[in-house]
Amino acid sequence: MTTDKQLLKKRFAATFRQYDSLAVVQQEICGQLDEMIGRICPGRIGRAMEVGCGTGFLTRYLLRRYPDAEWIVNDLIEESEIYLRPYASGHYVEYLWGDAELLPLPGELDMIASASAVQWFDNLPLFIDRAVGSLCCGGYFAFTTFGTDNFREIRATTGEGLHYYTSEQLQELLTAAGYGIVETLEYTRHLPFDTPADVLRHIKATGVNSIRKARWGKQQLMDFETAYREHFSMPDGRVALTYHPILVLAQKK
Template sequence: MNRGRKQRISDAFGAAAARYDDHAGPQRRAAALVADLAQRQKPAGVARILEIGCGTGFLTRDIQARWPGAELVATDLSPEMLARASAGGLVAGTFLTMDGELPAFEGEWFDLILSSLAFQWFDDLAGAVERLAGLLRPGGSLIFSTMGRRSFARWRAAHAACGLAAGVPDYPDLEDLRAILAGFDDAFAFDEDYALACGGAKGLIAHLKGIGAVVPSEGRKPLSPRDLRRMMAAFEAQGGDDGYQVLFGRVTRSLNPRP
């Protein structure tokens, strides 16, 4: 695990915690769909739920409303995000600072493990999915959303048109995720596209800063002022808006595991 990068991610999201909700339109939609999928998969018989990357609590509050009797453990890499999610007494549960890629649990603990738009920050997505699925009780499900490769396609294209490399991470595509899930007996993945009205390059930069998504891929350096101006002009020449591709995955543990 790259501890230095994880700390930078935690710091960036912590700095954005107070304004995150004002910029998080796609994040709200993805969280709502994760909760819907989870309720269809396991509407009853849920005693214990783990949430990975709770942020300010979009999914957390939905979990509480749908399974009010379940024991909830909500986790995030950022203590400041956890403080926002737990503020106001709207959610009853345990709030734990934790790297979801390295869960602080062992054995078959949870009936549901849910996460929305956090897995893209993992160093090893396949390994994390395997570790988290190992925490499921028989019949339990891991359901998550994560960023897909087509996210911010126009932003990437504007960089490429100027001979530059975008700092946006290289996300997996749907087939990559399906390949990761192929080793499980009961799993599926699909994707959705969410438009993002930016109103220009400054609007997209404000969106990314507003949600704390400002830690670039390893080795990517900030653009010079001249290159930044060229790239912003190229982005606005494409229309000045962009979008998210969100990948959704579900893994369910068999009630009768193979020997």
């Protein structure tokens, strides 16, 4: 399935005001990736790029960790700059707006970092190949995405969802492109919600409903709620939504 990048841009832009308070899993993932980077890459980074910065969850960590680096910060949505300015002040930050799959990537980078963005790419293997060409020898590609159990309840109930790679498939793609795998982390996180309607509101509020163009009718919503409760109710009467983060730190050989 090809991602409608204009729909993606529109949906995520609409969530920016509330994203920081509601995207709790994405924020946790950024902290975990920063911790991984800090343990393995404690030295100086001269020039680096972040892909898919959004409102700056990962950007804040990276700027604190490498305050003297030259950062090229990318997102599909130009309005990201409004949310990044308070953190970028006093640092060397260059903005590169647009689809990272189509933009020419800068060269001679010590690091490319990305959090919860590459799952939207139409051709992740091609981007992995392009990224290795932009890195210096020994440079790092640090990213997070989601695995095949991500939003499994939504896929089972609606038949819709993104294509996700397994951790093993990601490592194979990276190895074939000329990276060495330094470290990976994979886990599942189950968020509880009072009702299936709350699950839908959460998905809409964090932008991750961006593959569905049409709105549901009343009967479709009722059918969704019935099926979701039937299959994914928790012992306390609430319902669950599964996140399946995968964190990867790879190094160009």
